[in-house]
Amino acid sequence: MxxxxxxxxxxxxxxxxxxxxxxxxxxxxxxxxxxxxxxxxxxxxxxxxxxxxxxxxxxxxxxxxxxxxxxxxxxxxxxxxxxxxxxxxxxxxxxxxxxxxxxxxxxxxxxxxxxxxxxxxxxxxxxxxxxxxxxxxxxxxxxxxxxxxxxxxxxxxxxxxxxxxxxxxxxxxxxxxxxxxxxxxxxxxxxxxxxxxxxGFKYSKAAYIITDRHDEVAKAILEDLDRGVTGLKARGMYTQKEKCVLYCVVSQKEIVALKELVVEIDPKAFVIVSDVREVLGEGFLEYAEE
Incomplete structure (x- = not known):
């Protein structure tokens, strides 16, 4: 079938x-x-x-x-x-x-x-x-x-x-x-x-990570968590400095490991975590064929 x-x-x-x-x-x-x-x-x-x-x-x-x-x-x-x-x-x-x-x-x-x-x-x-x-x-x-x-x-x-x-x-x-x-x-x-x-009940977590050591954090996420990560171009409005904000979606059980990983590399990193209702794509739910 x-x-x-x-x-x-x-x-x-x-x-x-x-x-x-x-x-x-x-x-x-x-x-x-x-x-x-x-x-x-x-x-x-x-x-x-x-x-x-x-x-x-x-x-x-x-x-x-x-x-x-x-x-x-x-x-x-x-x-x-x-x-x-x-x-x-x-x-x-x-x-x-x-x-x-x-x-x-x-x-x-x-x-x-x-x-x-x-x-x-x-x-x-x-x-x-x-x-x-x-x-x-x-x-x-x-x-x-x-x-x-x-x-x-x-x-x-x-x-x-x-x-x-x-x-x-x-x-x-x-x-x-x-x-x-x-x-x-x-x-x-x-x-x-x-x-x-x-x-869907397949809830996940999305994390925005603001850190001066974004290359190291991104590499650790890719290698240690085996999760994709995207660098977003941003600018701090107070300092007027260009920054790279990392965006990453992980499962609920992985969010603790992600935060520990970031803190270990950069204790001063600013991390924002939010709920994600449903994620479709590789590593999460596959797209259903029509």
Whole structure:
């Protein structure tokens, strides 16, 4: 099997796992206590509650989820193309299947704090896995993706927060203020977890090193740490002297060794260390083949 086929298979498996987590959070955490955190699943919970007056048990979540997604798919096909819709159709069907399979069980026993945190983490993890596989589960995920295709400076997750917030407000009128306040906590947890999964957990450290012995420090980094280093031309505004600022990216476990190495060569060196969310390239994460 080629690398491209392996990657595609892994992405579809990611969608299966991600939708399972999302459906589990909805069926076993949110729905039993009326916690609406947004999305078409949130709207489905609202519709189920309202329709229970006319239909015993209300309209099942999986049916509402499919019905709400139909018009969005038509627009998405016209705007984003067949390939994107194919993956999203798979994600939407899988979410509906999981919603049908997984029974509704109140795992939190009415504990809103546990539901908001645990549910938000599960929902965010599932959503992150799906979005990382270049798909969505339809609903506000897809609506946000469509909006983001027009408004490039906004991230999909941020747009989803706005859409989900609107649905939370609707849920407030159906289930009351208390669940809505906890839903905000759940949305926050969900956004943080999904952002982390999409951007990657492979954190690294970037170091700016200002030293008069830049040649020696650079050589030590190249030879002892086996890491690349770049010299940036700079000028001290107080002394007006030209300087060479070294820039280096290392793994978290290597940053201690880097600082010790610099101090050993030049105790007076000025070192600035910052977090790096994700690094692609040789020695770090390899670029994925399209």
């Amino acid at each position: 080629s690398n491209k086929k392996k990657q595609t298979a892994a992405e579809y498996i990611s969608v299966v796992i991600g939708t399972a987590l999302m459906a589990f959070a909805c069926q076993c955490i949110y729905d039993p206590i009326g916690l609406v955190i947004g999305g078409f699943t949130g709207l489905s919970i609202i519709i189920k509650s309202v329709s229970s007056v006319f239909i015993e048990g209300g309209i099942p979540l999986w049916i509402t989820n499919l019905m709400l997604n139909a018009p969005v798919f038509i627009i998405g096909y016209l705007r984003l193309g067949k390939k994107f819709i194919g993956r999203t159709l798979f994600g939407t069907v899988m979410l509906s299947v999981w919603l049908y399979i997984i029974p509704s069980v109140d795992l939190t026993q009415g504990d809103y704090t546990l539901a908001a945190i645990f549910g938000g983490v599960l929902e965010g993890a599932g959503m992150g896995l799906v979005l990382r596989a270049k798909a969505t589960t339809g609903g506000t995920d897809m609506v946000a993706t469509l909006i983001q295709s027009y408004v490039r400076h906004c991230s999909i997750v941020r747009i989803m927060q706005i859409l989900d917030g609107s649905i939370v407000l609707i849920g407030m009128y159906v289930f009351g203020l208390r669940p809505a306040l906890y839903a905000i906590v759940a949305v926050f947890c969900m956004a943080k977890v999904s952002d982390a999964i999409m951007e």
